[in-house]
Amino acid sequence: MAETPSAFHLAPGDALLIVxxxxxxxxxxxxxxxEGDRVIPPLNRCAALFDRLGLPVIATRDWHPRDHCSFREQGGPWPAHCIAGTPGAAFPETLQLPANTLIVSKATHASQEAYSGFQGTGLESRLREAGVERLFIGGLATDYCVLETVRDALRAGFRVVLLGDAVRAVDVRPGDGERALQEMLGAGARLARCEELTA
Known part of the structure; x- marks a missing residue:
C-alpha cells in the first residue's frame, strides 16, 4: 500500500533499526x-508493533574496548563510554526489545571508529538475507550514529524512514541535530512519527 504523509503502512520487507x-x-x-531517554517510549511502541507483525527488529550498540581510539585518553573527542561488558554499554531496562532482536555490535576494535551501524558489522548482508528493503530508524544520536547509519543505509539502496520522535541530538555545536536532520531528508530519507506507523 502506498505511503501517505499521515500513515506509513508496515509490510514484509520492513525492519526497525534502533541505534x-x-x-x-x-x-x-x-x-x-x-533528553536521550525520551526516545525510549516511542521506540518501545514501534518495537512492539514490528514484533507483533513478525517484522525484524535490530539494535546496534557501541561495544568498545577500554583503549578505544575515540576516547579522550587515546586522543579522541569523547569521554570513555560503552565499554564492552560494562553497565554503561548495556541497553536500559526500560527499552523493551523483543526476544528475537538482532543485536549488532560496532566499533569493537581499538583503532577503528564506527559511528554507522553498517561499518564493519556485516549488517547490510544480514538485512539482504532477511529480505529487508525499508528501514525505520531511530535512536541516538541524531547528529552522529543515526546520521551515519542513515547515510550508509541510503547508499546501500535501502529506503529509509527516520522516526523523528525517537531521535535526539548531542548538539556539540548548536544546531548540529537540525542540520543532520535536513541532510538525511535531503539525501532521500522520509520523516515519520512512531504513532503514524500502521499495520
Missing amino acids: DVQNDFLPGGSLAVP
Missing part, C-alpha cells in the same frame, strides 16, 4: 545525550 540506545548515552551516563 545505540545504551545507558552511557542516557541522562547520568558518561556521554549523555540531552
Whole structure:
C-alpha cells in the first residue's frame, strides 16, 4: 500500500533499526545525550508493533574496548563510554526489545571508529538475507550514529524512514541535530512519527 504523509503502512520487507540506545548515552551516563531517554517510549511502541507483525527488529550498540581510539585518553573527542561488558554499554531496562532482536555490535576494535551501524558489522548482508528493503530508524544520536547509519543505509539502496520522535541530538555545536536532520531528508530519507506507523 502506498505511503501517505499521515500513515506509513508496515509490510514484509520492513525492519526497525534502533541505534545505540545504551545507558552511557542516557541522562547520568558518561556521554549523555540531552533528553536521550525520551526516545525510549516511542521506540518501545514501534518495537512492539514490528514484533507483533513478525517484522525484524535490530539494535546496534557501541561495544568498545577500554583503549578505544575515540576516547579522550587515546586522543579522541569523547569521554570513555560503552565499554564492552560494562553497565554503561548495556541497553536500559526500560527499552523493551523483543526476544528475537538482532543485536549488532560496532566499533569493537581499538583503532577503528564506527559511528554507522553498517561499518564493519556485516549488517547490510544480514538485512539482504532477511529480505529487508525499508528501514525505520531511530535512536541516538541524531547528529552522529543515526546520521551515519542513515547515510550508509541510503547508499546501500535501502529506503529509509527516520522516526523523528525517537531521535535526539548531542548538539556539540548548536544546531548540529537540525542540520543532520535536513541532510538525511535531503539525501532521500522520509520523516515519520512512531504513532503514524500502521499495520
